[in-house]
Amino acid sequence: GEEVAQTPKHLVRGEGQKAKLYCAPIKGHSYVFWYQQVLKNEFKFLISFQNENVFDETGMPKERFSAKCLPNSPCSLEIQATKLEDSAVYFCASSQSWGESTDTQYFGPGTRLTVL
Amino acid sequence: AQSVAQPEDQVNVAEGNPLTVKCTYSVSGNPYLFWYVQYPNRGLQFLLKYITGDNLVKGSYGFEAEFNKSQTSFHLKKPSALVSDSALYFCAVRDILYGKLTFGQGTILTVHP
Numbered sequence: 001g002e003e004v005a006q007t008p009k010h011l012v013r014g015e016g017q018k019a020k021l022y023c024a025p026i027k028g029h030s031y032v033f034w035y036q037q038v039l040k041n042e043f044k045f046l047i048s049f050q051n052e053n054v055f056d057e058t059g060m061p062k063e064r065f066s067a068k069c070l071p072n073s074p075c076s077l078e079i080q081a082t083k084l085e086d087s088a089v090y091f092c093a094s095s096q097s098w099g100e101s102t103d104t105q106y107f108g109p110g111t112r113l114t115v116l
Numbered sequence: 117a118q119s120v121a122q123p124e125d126q127v128n129v130a131e132g133n134p135l136t137v138k139c140t141y142s143v144s145g146n147p148y149l150f151w152y153v154q155y156p157n158r159g160l161q162f163l164l165k166y167i168t169g170d171n172l173v174k175g176s177y178g179f180e181a182e183f184n185k186s187q188t189s190f191h192l193k194k195p196s197a198l199v200s201d202s203a204l205y206f207c208a209v210r211d212i213l214y215g216k217l218t219f220g221q222g223t224i225l226t227v228h229p
Contacts, residue, residue, distance in 0.1 A: 041206075093217075
């Protein structure tokens with residue numbers, strides 16, 4: 001598609017429950033990035049993919065967070081055993097490739113996760 | 117480590133007046149700088165970017181940004197503000213090796229009629 005799609009829009013989980021978020025990048029884009037936006041608008045990078053391969057996972061809290069990008073499927077971000085501090089808006093972005101003219105990241109509308 | 121600072125939490129301007137939203141950066145090497153805008157309950161929309169070339173970059177919706185290497189700044193500007201420009205604006209710098217964006221803390225722009 002022409003836009004990054006994210007589902008669901010809103011997700012409510014009780015503490016300790018699992019949460020799974022999905023992202024469909026723009027068609028033809030090879031790179032996918034996940035960011036977390038928390039209180040006071042702070043953005044935190046989580047993980048990126050080049051096609052189905054992890055590109056950079058330096059921001060991932062590895063204990064409870066995992067992510068995948070499989071061929072012909074939306075990318076996913078999964079949080080096992082959610083905690084209150086996981087409440088945030090999770091954004092996915094995609095970019096076409098690696099180069100000066102094609103490296104712009106285009107963002108999806110986000111998934112708002114509320115952990116109760 | 118690279119970083120971006122937006123020194124103003126809020127900027128208020130009257131409609132029709134010029135606006136400036138400030139951004140300073142700290143990187144080792146050449147900076148790759150971006151401006152995004154976020155409307156309430158929406159994702160980030162790309163406005164413009166500086167990679168190399170002219171120091172004055174033109175972008176969407178009449179916005180432009182001036183790259184100043186000596187002052188390590190990348191201020192967003194618009195000659196005549198509109199009420200519809202009211203939103204949250206983010207400056208970001210791209211990691212050279214892996215492309216992740218590091219964002220500033222955001223500036224709320226309010227344009228008064």
